[in-house]
Every structure is written in C-alpha cells, then in structure tokens.
Amino acid sequence: MAAIPMATATPTDSMSRVWSMSSLKSSLPSAVTCRLPSPSSRRPVLVSSPSPRLPSFSGLSPVNPLISTGLPGWQSFEDGFKIIDGGGRVYAMRHGRRVPKLNRPPDQRKALLRGLTTQLLKHGRIKTTRARASAMRKFVDKMITLAKDGSLHKRRQALGYIYEKQIVHALFAEVPDRYGERNGGYTRIIRTLPRRGDNAPMAYIELV
C-alpha cells in the first residue's frame, strides 16, 4: 500500500535507529490514505486526496520523501532534485563552433560589438582589426534589418542595442531609401596593411 522508502529517511528518534510504521503514522498528518473496500460493509470507498494543509508543489523542489507517492528509489538526497541544463556537452576541440570570441569574456564582447556597430553607423566607414570587422557584420546587418521594418517595437529593440539614440533615429529615417531594394549584405570589408604597433591585420569596414 503506502510504500515509504525507509532507507532514505533520517530517523527523528535518536534513541532507536529503527523506524516503525505506527510511530510515523501517529506523528504525521495523514497525507495519502487509501482504504480498501472492506468486504463486509457496503460503505463507499473513501479515497482522500492529499490534505489541503500541505501545499502541493511540483517541479523543481525536491519531492518530500515523507509524503508517500510511490516513488523511485533514491540513493542520496541529491537525486530528489531534477537537473535542468541546456544539454551542454564539453569537448576538448573547437570543431564547428562559429561564434567569434574576440579574446574577451561574453559581457565585454557584447559591449565591444555594440560600440563598433554604433561607430560604424555613425561614421559610415571605420578601420579596425579583421577579426572584429568580420565579427560585427552580423550585428550591423541586424540593425539595418530592424530599421527596414520600421515599427515601434523594432525601433525600441534597436535603441536597446545602439548606444546613441540619435543614430537610431537617423538610421530609421535613412535606411528605407538607401537599402530598400538591397536584400542583405549591407557592409563591405576591405583588408589593409597591418598595424604598426603589433602587426595586427587590419581592415576597413564600410556601409555599402
């Protein structure tokens, strides 16, 4: 009937290390009780649902082992938690990973790309390293696509990315005329001479 996994529960009684069903049942409110219909009487079967005094949780909180729900065998306390992750697997190699990291942690990388797209939209052509130029193409195209749509929602999305709001307003006013017929490919990268200080390969990126 009510199966309580006795191996996992810690005994409350310090004296005895052995559980007994009667002491448990007397101390706890009756959570789930199922009474078999007695063959002698014709009383209706009483099945009481879990008592409304106990909040019914489901989801991430560990299922209380003291409430009997007829459950899996656990080996330790941690098994009660459901583990939610993205399914991430860690490999030793970089095969197939296409996001450029730019030697920066993710927050700094995002800020760098935001600053670079803001400056490109402001000046029309900037000179930067080749890795940064090819990394920012995606975000510049994304901003121009938002401007081509032109709705208020897209304008607010653009305002959340570009650092200067005047540039967003000018972008939304100019893009339909300038890029209305062009489908994608709004930037051009031209490679130039390396930088003198550290011989970094440089490139111009400009709006087509």
Place this chain on the structure above:
Amino acid sequence: MRLISLNVTYGQRQITNGMDLRSSQVLNKPTVEIGGDDLRNFYTLVMVDPDVPSPSNPYLREYLHWLVTDIPATTGTSFGNELVYYENPCPTSGIHRVALILFRQLGRQTVYAPQWRQRFNTREFAENYNLGLPVAAVYFNCQRENGCGGRRTS
C-alpha cells in the same frame, strides 16, 4: 530690433522648435498667426528645408516650400499674398529640418518670387528685397513614414 510672435499650427498641434513630425502630419498648409501691433506693417513668411535631398549631403541646399508676402501684422497667412504655393515636405532620406522665417517688409508689393524652389538662399533673398534680419522663426524636424516592410524576398 523688435521680435514678433509667430504661431504655426498644423491641425491641432502647435509647432515648437525641434518638434518631430511625419510627412503625413504636414500635408496641408498650417494656420499661421503673427503678432505685432500696427496693421500697416507687412511681413513675409518663408518656409524652407535646408537638408535636401539628404542631411548628410544637402547639395540642393534649401528647398523653398512656401512664400507668403504682404501679411498685415496681427493677422495670418490667409490675409497675405501667396507667391509660392504650399508644397508639403516629403523627405525621402534622413531627418530634415524645416524652418519658417518671418521678415518685416518695408512696404507693400516689394517682394517677388524666385524662379526655382531649390537652391534657395534665404540670406540673399533677404538682402535682395531689403528685408533685414528675421523678426521671428520656428523650425521642426520632418521624416518619412515608417520603413519599407522589413525583410523582403523580392
């Protein structure tokens, strides 16, 4: 050098400096009321857009949208002589400033219309007809209606 009050109203909204409008909101000519005190003074109203065709490359500098002369003081443009009829600002590219400038005329029928609307120069115009410095001015920003519909495959 006295300044005159100038009230420009498009529909319900009165124009303040730097206000943002769309081209659909400036389709019809505005109601303009000017101040001053003496009905014998006449004023000229000039409406120009200095950012044509695009603010980053305005080679057609100053497009003349509207020219009304012989407006008596304390009245409006309906009492004046509309030399260049109102053409609504319809920018295709960028955010254009549109300025309305009021000059005081020396006498009646001393101002004539130019031959073309583009490449208008307000300073030269004021010098040619002895209008002096402006007595009132107001400007607003005007841009096109919203985008061209997002990603298109055509």
